[in-house]
Amino acid sequence: MENILKYYLMPHPPLIIPTIGKGQEKTIQNTIDACNKIGKEIGNLKPETVVIITPHGTMFSDAIAISNEEYIRGDFGQFRDFDTQIEGTIDKEFNEGLINICERENISAAGVDSNLLRRFNRDYELDHGAMIPMYFINKYYKDYKIVHITYAALSDIELYKFGMAIKESAKNLNKKIVFIASGDLSHRLSEEGPYEYSPEGSKFDKALLENLQSGNVLNVFNMDKYAVQCAGECGLRSVFIMLGAMDKEKVNGELLSYEGPFGVGYGVMTFNNELKDDSILESLINMKREKLNKKILSSNPYVKLARESLNHYYSSGTLMAKPSNLLKELSEEKGGVFVSLKKFNNLRGCIGTFLPTTDSIAEEIITNAVQAATQDPRFTRVEEDELIDIDISVDVLERPHKTTKEDLDPKKYGIIVSQGYKRGLLLPDLEDVDTIEEQIQIACDKAGIDSNGDYEIERFQVTRYKEGD
Structure with missing residues (x-):
């Protein structure tokens, strides 16, 4: 019994x-x-x-x-x-x-x-x-x-x-x-x-x-x-x-x-x-491994590169070199890139650059994917056995431009608020961020800026790539 x-x-x-x-x-x-x-x-x-x-x-x-x-x-x-x-x-x-x-x-x-x-x-x-x-x-x-x-x-x-x-x-x-x-x-x-x-x-x-x-x-x-x-x-x-x-x-x-x-x-x-x-x-x-493999195979080159970067880092302990067989826009163009990691639909790490810091979007992705997993101060380091449950998204940022509150749209534009050396960035189209006021408040909080004070606002658009898309 x-x-x-x-x-x-x-x-x-x-x-x-x-x-x-x-x-x-x-x-x-x-x-x-x-x-x-x-x-x-x-x-x-x-x-x-x-x-x-x-x-x-x-x-x-x-x-x-x-x-x-x-x-x-x-x-x-x-x-x-x-x-x-x-x-x-x-x-x-x-x-x-x-x-x-x-x-x-x-x-x-x-x-x-x-x-x-x-x-x-x-x-x-x-x-x-x-x-x-x-x-x-x-x-x-x-x-x-x-x-x-x-x-x-x-x-x-x-x-x-x-x-x-x-x-x-x-x-x-x-x-x-x-x-x-x-x-x-x-x-x-x-x-x-x-x-x-x-x-x-x-x-x-x-x-x-x-x-x-x-x-x-x-x-x-x-x-x-x-x-x-x-x-x-x-x-x-x-x-x-x-x-x-x-x-x-x-x-x-x-x-x-x-x-x-x-x-x-x-x-x-x-x-x-x-x-x-x-x-x-x-x-x-x-079954879970097969689902992950199918997700990776069906993913676009941007998130596939981020996944390859993480796999390489966790197996070797080093950053991977830029592959030679990439799309031209990945290997030759420059841009700011944010890599976000989610686990069970909850953020597990996010690191990015709003302006390019390397010679290509590919290198930005490779670096920021690893940093999102290991350097985000809000979270503990992602362990290798977690990777099977991680979903990856890559945001490629256009150059930011100065703007006013009246010209913002939290679903369409990300923002950067700045006051002297203080700077806070928030990506567009985030869950539970529905109003301009919410978007500005969160960005100001991240920067340590009084939202009722004086600060400059820049807006930018992103192209977002999600794993499995």
Whole structure:
């Protein structure tokens, strides 16, 4: 018998709690019924420990957070319900085994406590992503310890391996475990939702649930990145970890309920799994490598050169020489160049020159790609094993010209603000920079210039090349 008795996908809408919903919860009665069914089933299984993966605890960019004090509690005060409280005893024995496995397998995970979180001005507490599943469990069963885990923005492979570590820890301790992947699906199902509507939202929900029902794990990890980004979900990384814990099991999901009346998808699933002999980890790794190779082959010469520069640097420790077989505009023309690195759609490094500093655009790209990975003071150095998850863009800048605020357009023009030796540059068409005022303020902040004072403004246009375009 497997030590992980059952796996569940559960949503966490706060209004499902009657003292918060105040009647609105009846709109998602099917979701409530499905969650109650899971609560009763867990009560019958009587697990020693419940492992919950949540998106809403204190999240770190570089490490999965495992709550690691004796006890943990929380309330729904942020939703104006100060009376409903949830608490649990932490399974520290399980945590210790899990952390040791992660250290052995080089998985980025760490135990967190009040002292650590205080340094980040955060409280050690249960979040609603964990409390809502516990609310339904506690109706029927309370004699369990909890492993409270907040996922991080790590690669899908590392999250899968973390799930495998959870499975190994459960086996080593020979404990009866229940696993809950807490997560809502798309938050962009309708104009009434919490975020801007996207037609990709319903497509994402449908594809994810169908793949989980059919047990097509490779397809879950191969979902279109654009659709995932547009969906505005918070459950996919929880699912990645859960599927890792199911490694060497045949996944067979049963959809108990799916609703989305408030613009957010709530999926409730239970999994009946059978043991099998083979792991799919190697298949996942190979699939990821194939996707990267296809992306590189389909990329334009500008970002391909940036990728080659990074690969050469990490393999040799030196800057590559300018190749001889480049396009004329790359090898002979000069220009300022910015190279941006993104990981999981988050900036991971960006370095550039607004005027040429070398004899060609190619040399600017080669140099700035390496500096973006190793010299951006806002980030730690990019490690070689991160390159597979990095997306590259290259901006080639036209020469800047003096201008006024009235002639700016943050989607079309980048700007340079200057005051004496102080200078701040901001590229055009950046996410969440929609107004001239925002653009100027950010550029001034970068330069240490008072935006209400006197300064000169220059504007410039760029030609942007993205990997895979």
